[in-house]
Amino acid sequence: MSPAIEGLAPSAVEPLFVALGDSTRRSIFFSLMEREQSIKELASPLGITLTGLGQHIRVLEAAQLVSSRKVGRERRCAVDPAGLERLEAFARLQRSLWRSRFDALRHIVEGP
Amino acid sequence: MSPAIEGLAPSAVEPLFVALGDSTRRSIFFSLMEREQSIKELASPLGITLTGLGQHIRVLEAAQLVSSRKVGRERRCAVDPAGLERLEAFARLQRSLWRSRFDALRHIVEGP
DNA sequence: TAGAAAGTGAAGTCTGCACTTGACTATCAT
């Protein structure tokens, strides 16, 4: 597989869609787009427990949408650009694949 | 909201992530990337009922990832480029938003 | 025109996973 499509096989974007398939995780992600935040800061407005939020963070990290590090007793969470980059690359690739097939089909139907 | 970002608010991409958040629907979508297919053709390899598959198609259509039309007694399903276009535009927008905020932050920390 | 094939709608089943509880550790403040 060429370097350009590496990491773009369906299996590579699966964690991304799994992560953003949940509305709570989407909220967390969009909230982190605003600014870096701790587990507590993220959990409060959503009305869920710290435990529950920690579980979501792990899923988001697996998709490389979020990265986190411990600072003192807090866990600082921030957007990881890798996930968004992969998502964009995936969408662009699929779109171009579809377009080339569509054009090929039209070519057959309409003639050259 | 400017025309360029219209349809890219979080609420607009929600159906997209909901649709692709399910592994069966991802399979259906990738299968349709290969070629247009009927409900029956899509259901057989997945080992699920026609009813079940029809339900998935509705979700994919709501996300504009798939479009379908009745041809005789068959329903022909195909990829709708609108969904992929929206997905790509969304990812690009979010990525640029994140980058501008990241750069602004670095500017503060490191100085001009 | 009878039977088969493709699909749809309503209603039910069941399982994955979002979320909690309770017990525990680590860090901060006073």
Add this chain to the structure above:
DNA sequence: ATGATAGTCAAGTGCAGACTTCACTTTCTA
């Protein structure tokens, strides 16, 4: 040092949603 704050782990609960069944309609074909 003592309490308060932030987070983590293991284990359990409940429900949304994926999937089924059954009854029905429409279209094809022999």
